[in-house]
Amino acid sequence: MSIHPLFSATLLLLPLLGIGCANTSLTRDRMLQHPELLRPAPEKLANVVPDEVEVYTHPAVPWDAYTGILVERPEFGLAADGHQPTPERSARLAEGYEKRLRDAFADRVELSETAGPGVMRLRSMVTGINPQNGFVNLLALIIALPVDMGGISAEFELTDSESNEVLFAMAARRDGTPFHILEAFHRYGHAGFGMKKWAKLLLDCVPEPAESVLVPDE
Numbered sequence: 001m002s003i004h005p006l007f008s009a010t011l012l013l014l015p016l017l018g019i020g021c022a023n024t025s026l027t028r029d030r031m032l033q034h035p036e037l038l039r040p041a042p043e044k045l046a047n048v049v050p051d052e053v054e055v056y057t058h059p060a061v062p063w064d065a066y067t068g069i070l071v072e073r074p075e076f077g078l079a080a081d082g083h084q085p086t087p088e089r090s091a092r093l094a095e096g097y098e099k100r101l102r103d104a105f106a107d108r109v110e111l112s113e114t115a116g117p118g119v120m121r122l123r124s125m126v127t128g129i130n131p132q133n134g135f136v137n138l139l140a141l142i143i144a145l146p147v148d149m150g151g152i153s154a155e156f157e158l159t160d161s162e163s164n165e166v167l168f169a170m171a172a173r174r175d176g177t178p179f180h181i182l183e184a185f186h187r188y189g190h191a192g193f194g195m196k197k198w199a200k201l202l203l204d205c206v207p208e209p210a211e212s213v214l215v216p217d218e
Contacts, residue, residue: 024151026052026173027127030077031155033166041170051174051194055205061167063207068112068119069105070161073098074154074195077125085129085188093188097126097195104199108206115161122202128153128173129191151175152191156202168205172198 028035038054074097076090085093101122102111112119130151153173159166174194 024128024130024153024173024175026054026171027153027155028054028171030127031075031123031125032157032169032171034169035171038169038171051172051197053170053172053198053201055171056166056169057205058165058167066109066118066120068110068116069108070112070115070119070121071098071102071105072121072123074101074124074126076129077127078129079127082128083130085131089188093126093129093191096192097124100192100196100199101202104203108203112161117162119161120167121159121161121164122156123159124154124156126152126154126191129188130175131188131191150188150191152194154195154198156198158202158206168202170198170202170205172201 028038032038034056037056039056041053041055074094076085076094078084101124105111105122109120115121128151151174154171156168156170156172157166158168172194174197
């Protein structure tokens with residue numbers, strides 16, 4: 001009995017199940033002004049793989065005074081020995097991540113293009129990013145689940161756009177999971193999913209008018 005070549009190739013992928021996972025690290029000191037103030041945040045699980053998230057919220061922010069937000073395009077501050085996307089790919093990724101952040105806040109506050117009174121500034125930096133092999137994952141899906149996982153780590157800081165006082169800060173990292181199948185076939189799909197998730201988490205951490213300020217448990 002002959003074995004289909006594609007099936008044979010897929011079988012060869014099984015040893016990758018133990019080595020195809022990203023291993024990102026949480027960073028706190030690439031961009032944040034006061035990393036020592038970060039505390040672990042209660043985090044929702046992303047299927048099997050949880051994110052690691054630390055946050056800081058200023059204890060006395062007059063959130064009602066802020067009606068706009070200036071979302072800056074994310075920067076890349078990757079370690080020299082880590083994965084380095086090409087400059088062209090980095091620019092495209094940064095543009096896409098900026099859109100995710102802007103979309104998250106669009107229904108909450110006015111999107112501003114300039115600093116000024118009542119305007120917050122959101123800065124962010126991707127500090128680690130790991131791609132995955134979409135072709136390998138496509139073959140692996142035939143008999144199991146995707147095996148090559150990507151990941152991302154990043155830092156976020158929300159400040160008063162005039163005084164630069166820190167209102168909220170967050171450091172986060174996540175590694176991909178095979179249960180997010182649609183993200184497994186794009187080279188940076190798991191990283192993109194992480195940024196989309198964190199954009200929503202940022203929004204959840206910024207109270208709407210008349211809401212109480214979120215302060216993580218000590």
